[in-house]
Amino acid sequence: MSKKAAQQLVDMLVQAGIKRIYAVTGDSLNELNEAVRLTPEIRWIHVRHEEAGAFAAAAEAELNGLACCAGSSGPGHVHLINGLYDAHRSGVPVLAIASTCATTEFGSDYFQETNVIKLFDDCSHYNQIAATPAQLPRMTQAAIQHAIHKKGVAVIGLPGDVAAMDAVEVHSAQANYFSKAVITPAAEEIADLAELINRNHKICIFCGIGAAEAHTEIVELAALLKAPVGYSFRGKMSIQHDNPNEVGMTGLLGLPSAYHSMHESDLVLLLGTDFPYVPFIPQDKILIQIDTKPERLGRRAKLTMGLFGDIKSSLSALLPLIQAKQDASFLDAQLHIYAKVKEHLQIYVKDKGHVDAIHPEAVAQTLDSLGTDDAIFTVDTGMCCVWGARYIRSTGKRSMLGSFIHGSMANALPQAIGAALSNPSRQVVAMCGDGGISMLLGDLATIKQYELPIKIIVFNNRSLGMVKLEMEVNGLPDWQTDMLNPDFAMVAQAMGIKGLSIHDPSMLEASLKEAFDYAGPVLVNVFTDPNSLAMPPKIELKMVSGMAVSMTKLMLSGKFDEVLETVKSNYKHLQDLTD
Numbered sequence: 001m002s003k004k005a006a007q008q009l010v011d012m013l014v015q016a017g018i019k020r021i022y023a024v025t026g027d028s029l030n031e032l033n034e035a036v037r038l039t040p041e042i043r044w045i046h047v048r049h050e051e052a053g054a055f056a057a058a059a060e061a062e063l064n065g066l067a068c069c070a071g072s073s074g075p076g077h078v079h080l081i082n083g084l085y086d087a088h089r090s091g092v093p094v095l096a097i098a099s100t101c102a103t104t105e106f107g108s109d110y111f112q113e114t115n116v117i118k119l120f121d122d123c124s125h126y127n128q129i130a131a132t133p134a135q136l137p138r139m140t141q142a143a144i145q146h147a148i149h150k151k152g153v154a155v156i157g158l159p160g161d162v163a164a165m166d167a168v169e170v171h172s173a174q175a176n177y178f179s180k181a182v183i184t185p186a187a188e189e190i191a192d193l194a195e196l197i198n199r200n201h202k203i204c205i206f207c208g209i210g211a212a213e214a215h216t217e218i219v220e221l222a223a224l225l226k227a228p229v230g231y232s233f234r235g236k237m238s239i240q241h242d243n244p245n246e247v248g249m250t251g252l253l254g255l256p257s258a259y260h261s262m263h264e265s266d267l268v269l270l271l272g273t274d275f276p277y278v279p280f281i282p283q284d285k286i287l288i289q290i291d292t293k294p295e296r297l298g299r300r301a302k303l304t305m306g307l308f309g310d311i312k313s314s315l316s317a318l319l320p321l322i323q324a325k326q327d328a329s330f331l332d333a334q335l336h337i338y339a340k341v342k343e344h345l346q347i348y349v350k351d352k353g354h355v356d357a358i359h360p361e362a363v364a365q366t367l368d369s370l371g372t373d374d375a376i377f378t379v380d381t382g383m384c385c386v387w388g389a390r391y392i393r394s395t396g397k398r399s400m401l402g403s404f405i406h407g408s409m410a411n412a413l414p415q416a417i418g419a420a421l422s423n424p425s426r427q428v429v430a431m432c433g434d435g436g437i438s439m440l441l442g443d444l445a446t447i448k449q450y451e452l453p454i455k456i457i458v459f460n461n462r463s464l465g466m467v468k469l470e471m472e473v474n475g476l477p478d479w480q481t482d483m484l485n486p487d488f489a490m491v492a493q494a495m496g497i498k499g500l501s502i503h504d505p506s507m508l509e510a511s512l513k514e515a516f517d518y519a520g521p522v523l524v525n526v527f528t529d530p531n532s533l534a535m536p537p538k539i540e541l542k543m544v545s546g547m548a549v550s551m552t553k554l555m556l557s558g559k560f561d562e563v564l565e566t567v568k569s570n571y572k573h574l575q576d577l578t579d
Contacts, residue, residue: 005133006031007038008167009097009158012140014041016066016176018095020421021045022053023070028099028160032070045421046449047414048442050076054083054096055411056418059378059401061092064422065178066148070097073160074112077119083414084153086406088123091209093147095154096120102161103131116157125150129157134168144176183292184317185307193288193305194321197267200286202330203227204265206250206258209234210272210291210311215396217315218271219243224324228265228334230258232275233389234404240394245331247338251277253389255345257338265330272311275300276405290314345390348532352505357529359505360459364391366509367429367457370516373397375427376419380412380436383532384459388431410439413456417443420452427455427516434460434485441491447521448496455515456497456523458488461530492523501525 003011009032013021022045025033036044047053053069060067071080077098087094098120101110120127126146130136136158143154185193197203203225211218211231215238222229222245229246231239233253240246250258259280262268267286274296275281281301288305289297297306307314348361364387371377374397379388381403388400401419403411416430437458447454462483489499498518502511502525515522 003167004031004035004163005130005136005165005167006035006158006163008133008137009140009156009163010035010039010042012137012144012174013068013095014039015174016144018042018066018068020057020060021068021070021097022047022056022418023097024048024050024053024072024076026072026076028101028158028163029070029072029076029097031160031163032097032099032158045417045446047417047446049440050079051081051083051410052414052417052440052443052446054080054094055086055414056083056421057094057096058083058087058090058092059415059418060422061087061094062090062401063376063399063419066093066095066144067418067422068095068097070099072099072112073101074114077114077116081119081123082406082408084120084155085123086403086408086411088125088153089405090403091151093151093154095143095147095156096124097156097158098129099158099160099163100129101159103159104161106131106159116155120153120155124153124155126154127157128155129159130162131159132168133162133165134170136162137168137170137174138172141173141176148176148178182313183308183310184313185290185309187317189305189307190314190317191321193307194318196286196288196305197225197269197318198321198323200267201325201327202264202266203269204261204267204334205229205245205269205271206231206262206273206275207235207239207271207311208232208273208275209238210274211235212238212272213310214271214312214315215239215241215243217312217319219245221315221319221322224319224322226325226328226331227269228258228261228331228338230254230261232273233385233400233402235273236389237394237398237400241396245335247334248341249389250280251275252280253386254280255338255341255390257334257341260337261334264334271315349391352508353529354505356503356527357531358502358508358526360387360461360528360532361391362505362508363457363459363512363526363528364388364431366512367431368392370512371398371429372427375399375429376401376416376423377429377431378402378412378415378419379431380433381407381409382433382435383461384412384431384433384436387459409433410436413437413440413447414443416454416456417446417450417452420447420454421450428452429455429457432456432458434458434462434483434488437488438483438485444492444495444497444523452521453519454521456492456521457512457515458523458525459528460485460488460525461528461532488523488525498522499525501527503527 050071057067057069147154247257248255270289294308348359349365352362353359379402420428489501492499
């Protein structure tokens with residue numbers, strides 16, 4: 001063959017539908033870079049940090065399917081790790097190309113040498129290094145198959161000298177197979193499930209991301225059972241919309257209504273969820289879990305039944321066996337509680353705060369109202385997740401991306417890059433914390449370089465807000481959580497991006513509308529209230545005690561002003577605890 005191995009690899013990527021490689025080029029990646037340059041069907045996206053490239057690829061994979069990132073020898077590999085961990089734990093198909101030193105230097109402690117196999121072993125389903133050109137196409141085909149069907153990361157180690165060698169034709173397939181399967185529990189198990197459901201009266205349905213394709217079936221089942229429907233954060237965008245029985249989220253970021261529905265029921269159906277927060281799952285109820293990964297069954301709670309199946313086909317088989325319930329009193333009670341909860345959520349929207357202490361709830365609500373029907377929202381880990389979870393509504397067409405399982409800071413900005421490049425017709429809004437955006441601030445330059453019309457909203461509370469709250473709840477005075485930030489709007493302007501700052505809550509809606517109406521990328525630096533608290537759905541006595549202890553410690557340290565501001569900023573929440 002006349003083509004190089006690197007070109008053969010790129011041809012296979014194109015054939016698999018990959019349209020971009022997110023990477024920082026250099027030495028061992030140069031042959032791959034050149035092959036991309038010569039192939040018009042694929043683009044090289046020059047990110048400023050490999051971690052940003054991995055997050056961007058993960059976002060594209062979650063929205064569109066298979067995506068690709070790359071890192072060159074040593075440091076480039078290590079920089080990929082955090083974003084790849086996030087992708088792998090989120091179950092999205094990402095191919096990572098880890099170029100490395102020449103094969104003749106293996107094992108010699110060469111400059112920038114890393115052990116690719118050991119390094120990526122814990123965050124991949126497939127992880128091999130091609131030491132010859134004949135191995136490369138077979139490994140690439142296998143890697144893509146693993147990423148697609150096992151839903152996670154696959155890594156190809158590519159030595160620089162191998163990339164430059166002549167390609168070798170192989171007899172195994174060089175194409176990939178994007179096949180689907182229907183997984184339904186055995187008929188007798190479905191019958192037993194129906195009998196158990198028909199025998200109980202107060203039923204709650206709780207859905208995760210695994211139920212994303214079963215919205216219609218879930219709504220139909222809930223109507224038959226007069227059952228409230230709760231959901232996890234990852235399940236929100238697929239389950240909330242056009243669902244008259246929905247009662248919101250539960251979990252650390254959730255609402256009392258969903259928590260109450262689960263704990264007041266007789267039977268809880270856990271559909272496509274590996275919900276990790278065990279204290280929020282009622283352990284004294286009849287629990288039934290259905291999942292496509294049977295290894296997950298029962299690892300969070302003691303189940304009455306655990307079934308192996310995809311949610312859509314499992315519910316389709318179940319529905320004909322369900323007897324419609326007539327008593328709607330349980331459902332009505334839960335919907336009444338949910339209505340009260342939603343009313344309470346508007347307190348800090350109607351009162352938008354004051355200068356340099358804008359209520360973040362009001363910011364999120366305004367973003368929701370300005371967002372298009374099919375907008376893509378990315379949310380940083382921490383307080384931005386809280387506001388996104390509670391105020392950004394599902395429409396059935398919107399998407400929300402975050403580091404929901406790995407829980408990494410700095411995810412929102414690079415995920416927005418991947419979202420904007422792979423979905424250019426959709427509005428993309430990045431809800432960034434000041435701590436998060438500070439970590440990968442350099443990739444504002446990537447947004448400018450590719451003129452991505454992302455709306456970057458910085459919730460600038462001058463602190464690591466979630467960490468501060470965790471400390472206070474545990475009775476610790478917050479320490480080393482304050483941040484001395486640059487003027488993010490001026491930083492954006494220095495990079496060629498329109499920058500706005502909002503200090504006055506009376507300007508919130510007008511300024512955000514100006515940003516959304518602008519045709520290009522915009523960064524909006526919103527000075528939010530640093531003392532805003534995110535109350536969990538269930539307040540434990542030890543949380544209240546811990547908060548009191550931390551406030552006392554602050555007062556004893558002479559920080560009376562900080563204690564007073566915390567109380568003033570959250571008096572409506574605190575009042576609610578005593579009602």
